[in-house]
Amino acid sequence: MKNYSREDIVNSVPQKGFFGHPKGLFTLFFTEFWERFSYYGMRALLLFYMYSEVVDGGLGMEDGTAKSIMAVYGSLVYMSGIIGGWIADRLLGTQRSIFYGGVLIMAGHIVLALPAGVTALFISMFLIILGTGLLKPNVSSIVGDMYHEQDNRRDAGFSIFYMGINMGAFIAPFIVGTLGQKYNYHLGFGMAAIGMLLGLIVFLITRKKNLALAGTQVPNPLVGDEKKKVFKRFGLGALLLIILGFITIPTGILTVNSFTVLISLLGIIIPTAYFIVMYRSKKTNEVEKSRLLAYIPLFITSVIFWAIYEQGAIILADYAHKRTELSIFGIELHSSWFQSLSPLFVITLAPVFAALWIKLGDRQPSTTRKFSFGLFFAGLSFIIMIAPALMYGTEALVHPIWLTLSFLLAVIGELCLSPVGLSATTKLAPKAFSAQTMSLWFLSNAAAQALNAQLVKLYHPSTEVIYFGAIGGFAILISVLLFMSAPKIQKYMMGVK
Template sequence: MNKDAIETVLLGHPRGLATLFFTEMWERFSYYGMRAILLYYMYYSINSGGLGYSKTLALSIMSIYGSLVYLSSVFGGFVSDRVLGSQRTVFYGGIFIMFGHIVLAIPFGHVALFVSIGLITIGTGLLKPNVSQMVGGLYNEKDLRRDTGFSIFVFGINVGAFAAPFIVGYLGQKVNFHVGFSVAAIGMLFGLIQYYQGGKKYFSKDSLYPTDPIDPRDLKVIFKKLILFFIIIILIFTIMNLFNFLTMINVILFITILAVLVPIYYFVVMLNSRKITQVERLRIWAYVPLFIASVLFWSIEEQGAVVLAVFANEQTRLSLFGYEFPSSWFQSMNPLFIMIYVPIFAMIWTKMGTKQPTSSIKFSYGLFFAGMSFLWMIIPILLFGNEVRVSPFWLIVSWALVIIGEMLISPIGLSATTKLAPKAFQSQMMSMWFISDAVAQAFNSQLVRFYSNQNELLYFGVVGISVIAFGLILLLFSPRIKVLMEGIE
């Protein structure tokens, strides 16, 4: 740890925290700003400044894009730990993200879209997991400021995510999509500038180097495996093309299958490893239903940027007290409710102390609220049909419900993952938590194809009831899960 990084403080915390706070704030500003208008950019007609994709295809692309972003975090962690070190990995990730937004800002149509997706996916994978790791590196393990530091950092994430739709969304929908994407690029540029300047002063020199440098012999093996992987991918796509199966929908399906296979592979490897004890093996089995529950929860939560975004644009009255606003502004509801709920839930858990429900019971309640957020959307359809624009109130309440679910699942899931992780697979187990969101969005890329204005009543009902049903099953099995946890609460 760099001594200066500890002694140079701001408001009682290392100065490096402020640098990382604003880095992540601007990165989230750029990402959520782009995400707030990307769906509309894809399915708006060419005459309206969009790409003219079908709504179904646009929904699938948005979902698989989110899946790829979370899957790439595994790659980013490897690059930081074994090759570049966290400080440089985060900086290069920011550069990839910025150029991804710049590509979108240039009106090059379909090619620009997919080049941008590739750049931002790689960049986010490099930046997102490592900037969080750097926050932890600012404090000693016994430093009492550590938890508060992470709380401040998370607040920065939500500030960026909250502000972005208001600025980028307004410019994108009211002026021009490419102007909105340009502002997202500028936001990432601001983040990079202050990260570079602050990094020279306040980060530990250790962060410039990998924690587990890769051996040149291992690098050759990894390089061979990567070549083999890309050869297999090329062969699969070639065969698909020969049989006229190489369509966008089928490519998305292929990525969905890969995303689902990744956690299955991890679970099989861990459960059959000789490096874990019998107690650790039981804890992994206890984690399996929690993982499935998290996939189901994120499936609903992440549809706020796809299905609910469509509902906001086409079936919601976009005015309040006589003021008209763009549909992208609804994307600020997620971070807004997180900022409102975090201190409330912190007080609840502190007051309950040892009387808190177990992790699996909290997960069950989280699924209930997530499912209810979709069942809630049935009410305006039953009352007014799907041809009338309804009050913004309906969407706002839906987000309020699902974020209660997030408070019961997201922080609890992170905590449970660290507690249940076998010693030999701690990093891989943490990757599993982020992969659950990747699997959820990959699953969504297929699920959202069934959503349309005509069958949305059935869609909200089936998805909502299914998630609540799994929550009930999880609640029934919670005593058994507690036993498998072997003393872990």
């Protein structure tokens, strides 16, 4: 295959056609829109499906187990992005990785739409984890490939793309959630499969004309003996996992609970190993080592933040289902609808925060202090959930305003931390490990959800005040310590603001 320069790739993409941006942004916007529709629609139902009684169309799992599975599922989805990025870089290229990822995701939703019990659940999860790992990081990669390096439309293009993500996540619970809760869970999961099918259709019909050469190259392809060695290792690894499964599952060594513990440990071990390897590498100079040390408290803050934020789909979803009044002003609500609040607030507030940082200019808070603000609001989103328990008890149904406020505070925290974290990662990353440091940033979410796999087991209405108070209070304490440590951390950043 011919090697094209970045200039060749950008020039092959029609540069006008989607709100003044390259036409390929249309393709990627709607591919990601429908992929997020399918994922967040499925996620809005999954917890309820797992712990609902069999007679009500669910699987009848124990509550704590269902919540742990949700957390592990989210963790593995983020971990799989590392594998998906490697496959795109070495084997398939980003365009083909996106297509095969979409096919796997759709297949996963189809399997979940079948009334085949727990077996179908785990097969579906496996397919969606692999598919999301192939699709999600590579869609974002192609967005960047369509712009010249100095093109001042780039940031705006990513903002439009980000809106597609949140629009898909916003409408999904209303459609998929309503079908699943009002009629049948499997019907809802089937709708998620249709959503991914629509995304694939958009991608296939428009990619040749709109994306042209973007994403068609394999940047660092495996060649000759290298390819044989890699496939051999993959094959041996897969065979080993199958053998271990045959031995440990029937003997009761590998259970759902022991698997969640294993993933929780991996969520901590993998990013720790990343830091050690990068810090000790001869390719990392003294300035980069200092910046890497400054990045560690930001990473830990991110893990604590996402541990709270991602419980919106687990603990707060459970709260919506069991503890929230779902009939307001004569309108009947579905508990799955609350999963639309976060993307709604992101769509509404993201432009406000972008304008705020621009207006403040050099007077805006440092990266470290923005992180501390983000974690503070996340902690506050849990602290506020103590109030209804103290006011009405833990058995009474409470007004939806409490959940709405909690989601709002968490999103304010997200907008202080998440975009800033992406920017800080690119600035603090050692040059030889720039791509891997970005993978490390996404692993903060994987580590958070791996941690949640153990935390969520502790939640119960009887422990509600202690649960929300302890986690929220700990987050606020760390945010205050981070705020106070900001000047010292800034010194380690060696000139990076």
